[in-house]
Amino acid sequence: MATLHATTVQALQSNKLSLLTTWIESLEASGATRNVKEADLKQQANDFLNTLIAALEQGGSQNVNHENWAETRVLLEKLSHSRALVGQDSQQTASFIFALKGPLFALLQREYAEQPAQLAEQLWEISELLDALGMHTIRTFQKSRELVIKRQQEELLELSTPVVKLWDGVLALPMIGTLDSQRTQVVMESLLQRIVDTGAEIAIIDITGVPTVDTLVAQHLLKTVTAIRLMGADCIISGVRPQIAQTIVHLGLDLQGVVTKANLADALALSLKRLGVTVTKAV
Amino acid sequence: MTLASNGTHPVLIEQDVVLARQLVRKLAQDCGMRLIDLTKLVTAVSELARNTVVYGGGGYMDWEIVERDLRSGVRLTFRDEGPGIPDIKLAMTDGWTSGGGLGLGLTGAKRLVDEFELDTAPGQGTRVTITRWS
Amino acid sequence: MERIPILQMGEFLLVTIQVDMHDQLALTLQDDLSERINRTSARGVLIDISALDMVDSFIGRMIGTISGLSRIMDAQTVLVGMQPAVAITLVELGMTLPGVATALNVERGMKLLRERVENS
Incomplete structure (x- = not known):
């Protein structure tokens, strides 16, 4: 050359x-x-x-x-x-x-x-x-x-997955939109980290805003519930729509040991009860 | 795919399992692997290295840092000259064990990594290759 | 010989695992603990694994065994401080440690242990 x-x-x-x-x-x-x-x-x-x-x-x-x-x-x-x-x-x-x-x-x-x-x-x-x-x-x-x-x-x-504090010791994760497996994973990881950071005893995953879930996402949800238990906190899933309930049962996924509530308010009420907090109306 | 660096680590006795875990943790950190992926990889290493010692009668772990597109990762091969696995399908069943374990070693390790390859035959030893990308 | 120390606090035994354990060390801990529960008539065992950055099926099984052993010997076991990455990995591995009580940290663990001992 x-x-x-x-x-x-x-x-x-x-x-x-x-x-x-x-x-x-x-x-x-x-x-x-x-x-x-x-x-x-x-x-x-x-x-x-x-x-x-x-x-x-x-x-x-x-x-x-x-x-x-x-x-x-x-x-x-x-x-x-x-x-x-x-x-x-x-x-x-x-x-x-x-x-x-x-x-x-x-x-x-x-x-x-x-x-x-x-x-x-x-x-x-x-x-x-x-x-x-x-x-x-x-x-x-x-x-x-x-x-x-x-x-x-x-x-x-990260923007689409805010973990919010509902009460001292109670965290909530309101999930909105279609969940894909990757997003679910990221969200769940940040929830687990927040539990350690805040020392929260109860975590509520609210899926009212989730239209459907597939097998993988449902499995991720269940794995998260189990991981939260292993860490020593409790998890409540709220806002399970009829279609999602059907999917979960249809897929034969075992929801035993998972606490579910109809909506976020019920889940918060249960959390407060577990923490020994009573809420009364003034006057 | 390009090869950045590689080496071999003996997995002969129980203490080597701990050293293999520590070496892989270091490699994964150098790749900038996220903590969760790193933990999964190190746990898989623990399961496979234990298999090499307990069932394979000792062997070696070949390691390499691999790169593809923008990602780097860790690829490991556990090899022994032990009795090999007669029935792969059975060995890859959750809860099945030939020894006193829980039967989560191979199947569990497979779930913890991105790529998993098992090469074995009776009397031919066992080679398990795993890759986890960062 | 290398050993994981077991501390006694009243009727409870406290174990903090801070080293990367090899299998024999885990088995020794299991033996030591059951022997101590028996000797001291301890009512509860608290295992702190907040310093562990990995729990594989062997250590997982050891924890399950300790929990089962102590229950037979009339002691409660609470596992505390499991890191998120460790918890996710264990679940992925297929180990969910059913029947093992857990708490976020040592303080909560002690509280839970007292409650469980009272109720047992």
């Missing part, structure tokens, strides 16, 4: 400023600068050119996975991560690299005007290099996006 000539690297170095200007112009023209501050863009473009030239000056490998390119790779990873956060798509992010091709090719054409064979070779090399760097940017962009999505999913899960 041919390498980039010292002349090419030299040309890059001495024309850095004009290269930077035309590159940023073409970036702006392509719309790849949306949501990116101008100062940041200039800084990033400048840093990239510096690490690119530094890596090329070290000579040796043009394989972007080589350690000479570590600094450039880190720079691009940071860049694509920040682009993902401001909501750019992968095309806009990758344009950062690909928009450099035009200005670079023009530069090389001037530099090697008299040597067409050399020009073709160097164009090919620099093009390969930029493609590899561009691909790296897209890959890390994708990874960053997936992380953002994963975090948002987790946040949503």
Whole structure:
């Protein structure tokens, strides 16, 4: 494999400023600068050119996975991560690299005007290099996006599962909407943790807002009840709809030892009774 | 899938079961595994390592940190040169035991991990491979 | 030889398990406890496992056995402090420890133990 000539690297170095200007112009023209501050863009473009030239000056490998390119790779990873956060798509992010091709090719054409064979070779090399760097940017962009999505999913899960304190020693978990197995698991885990944190003796799982349950979810519910008992607290399930009761019986799940109440109020009344609390109307 | 690191841990005597648990706990922590998943994995290790000592007459636990997509995980293989298991179907039944246990070792361990593979034949020893993703 | 200490508080025995137990240690504890219940005529046993980050089927079985043994010897057993992750794992493993009384912490456990002894 041919390498980039010292002349090419030299040309890059001495024309850095004009290269930077035309590159940023073409970036702006392509719309790849949306949501990116101008100062940041200039800084990033400048840093990239510096690490690119530094890596090329070290000579040796043009394989972007080589350690000479570590600094450039880190720079691009940071860049694509920040682009993902401001909501750019992968095309806009990758344009950062690909928009450099035009200005670079023009530069090389001037530099090697008299040597067409050399020009073709160097164009090919620099093009390969930029493609590899561009691909790296897209890959890390994708990874960053997936992380953002994963975090948002987790946040949503936690938001949709509030554990509330009803009374000193009584926690309630009002579940709303369709339960899938993953959500049930997360909710149940947070309920168990809250029991330890608060020292609550009784936990009420209210499923009034749950239209249906499938086998897996029903099993998760029962496992949670058992786990709560093992930890030394009691669990009451309230608001079991007729359809859900039918499902549970139909599935042959054993509800023995599970206390159920028609609604949350009844469950609270039972909890207070167990705690030895009586509620009376004043006057 | 890429391999980040791996090793082998002897599971010859009872004390090795405790050491295997501690090693796997460390590996799972390094993978950033959630406490609940970590606890399940370590418990599965305890069951399988005990089987290796008690029924397999001792053996080894091969461990590796595996990565797939954005997730990392712990993969473990328990292997012994013991008598093997004649009836896999029976051994994978809840509550069935050939020894004095509760019969929850193999089936219980299977429920605690994401991937479970059992390779055994009479006189050929036993290999159990489990994976738990973080 | 390595042993889990058993403390005596009046008519109750208190065991706090703080080490990662190997099987022999668990069996020794089981023997020691039944011997102590017999010798001291203890009425209750409190087992604190809040420091345990794992309970497998062997330790689970030991707890069940201690509970059963003590009942025959006219003592009540209360298990306290099981961590959420441990509880979820035990249930997944298929061990629900039926018949073993539980409480959130030592204080609640002592209260429950007194109630159970009074009623027995």
